[in-house]
Amino acid sequence: FAYACHALRRPLLSLLARDIAYSGICAEMERRGLIDSIVLTGSNYMRQELWVRAFPQPKVHMVWYSQSAKPFSYVADGIESDTPHLRWIRIGTLWLWTHALADYAKRLIPEAEIKVVGPILWYLPELKCPPKDRLCIAIFDVPALTDGIALSVGLFPNYFHAANLRAFVDDIVALKAELEARFCLPVSFILKTKRQYHPTNDRLYFDYLEHLGMTGTISLAHHETNMYALVSGSHLVMVYPFSSPAYVANYLKVPSIYYDPTGSIIRCDFGDPPSMIQFANTREELRDLSIGALQLTTRQQTSSA
Structure with a gap:
């Protein structure tokens, strides 16, 4: 009710409606000890809901199912850049494929603990042998x-x-x-x-x-x-x-x-x-x-x- 009243007076607060709705629910679940971990995927690296930041960072994990993490650099100018969103992500543990990417990510998200675990895909390994006749x-x-x-x-x-x-x-x-x-x-x-x-x-x-x-x-x-x-x-x-x-x-x-x-x-x-x-x-x-x-x-x- 208080939020609705404030939103009527300051319409820009309506942008926080989703965050405020989740914040109340998650805060109560956290108070009751019902949340062990929050797991985000690489799909969330461009944005992070405000309610996630309210949790202790060790509980928040991000799993990257892709290693395409850095914008292209072109021969014509040689300029390097980083994906700007990564500087504002707040997580406790970041799960990655390679140590090389971990070194890069550590510079952008220095407070995160990084776990290198190899390929992260949506299915388990299924191995075959290449043919010998072609x-x-x-x-x-x-x-x-x-x-x-x-x-x-x-x-x-x-x-x-x-x-x-x-x-x-x-x-x-x-x-x-x-x-x-x-x-x-x-x-x-x-x-x-x-x-x-x-x-x-x-x-x-x-x-x-x-x-x-x-x-x-x-x-x-x-x-x-x-x-x-x-x-x-x-x-x-x-x-x-x-x-x-x-x-x-x-x-x-x-x-x-x-x-x-x-x-x-x-x-x-x-x-x-x-x-x-x-x-x-x-x-x-x-x-x-x-x-x-x-x-x-x-x-x-x-x-x-």
């Missing part, structure tokens, strides 16, 4: 965004433009003939989209992937396919910068390549050494690194037979 290359993309959507969230230039994603896929599948000739084995490509189509995505890119699937150029995995299974069953993993599947590959000791088809960004990933993650920003580098990685995996496969 070379399997797994491709992981990110959603393509229209320029309007990218600009609305502060992404400019739009590195996630459909043209860039198409070039990423095209340059990879263009390796097929040369790899088959060099290794005397058929090469297959399987692509897992990061998410299913959403109206904020560029429809033309998804249509293009469907075309490649229909022509047999690539196989399309469901977006909810177990990443452990897909990665462990592949000889090489190709990832659009700097998405998290490369870290899953590194965890499973499968070589991976971040490929920048534009040649415009500076490498910035958080793999722990010794890392099997590599970075290419030209077609020639992509070819050479792919050959080197496949030589390694086929040699290991032969020695373990």
Whole structure:
């Protein structure tokens, strides 16, 4: 009642309606000892409800199911920046994939205790062995965004433009003939989209992937396919910068390549050494690194037979 009266006098207080509603409920539950922990995910890193800050920090945990934590730096200017929201997050424990990311996060959230636990996914590991009669290359993309959507969230230039994603896929599948000739084995490509189509995505890119699937150029995995299974069953993993599947590959000791088809960004990933993650920003580098990685995996496969 008191809040309603104050809100009538000061309408801006209505912005706090949700926080005030939760605050009363949570404060009473905390008083009764009914709350052991509050667990937030990486989806909350751009905002934090005020009622969360009222709890003792050791009870508040944040779990990052993604390692894409830092904005791109471009070759043209070399400017580095941090995601500004992270400086204002207040948590007790932060759960991360790698020590390299922990070092970065500690600078932005110095009061948090950090736990490094390896990949954090929505399913348990399901491991497979790569085939011996062919070379399997797994491709992981990110959603393509229209320029309007990218600009609305502060992404400019739009590195996630459909043209860039198409070039990423095209340059990879263009390796097929040369790899088959060099290794005397058929090469297959399987692509897992990061998410299913959403109206904020560029429809033309998804249509293009469907075309490649229909022509047999690539196989399309469901977006909810177990990443452990897909990665462990592949000889090489190709990832659009700097998405998290490369870290899953590194965890499973499968070589991976971040490929920048534009040649415009500076490498910035958080793999722990010794890392099997590599970075290419030209077609020639992509070819050479792919050959080197496949030589390694086929040699290991032969020695373990």
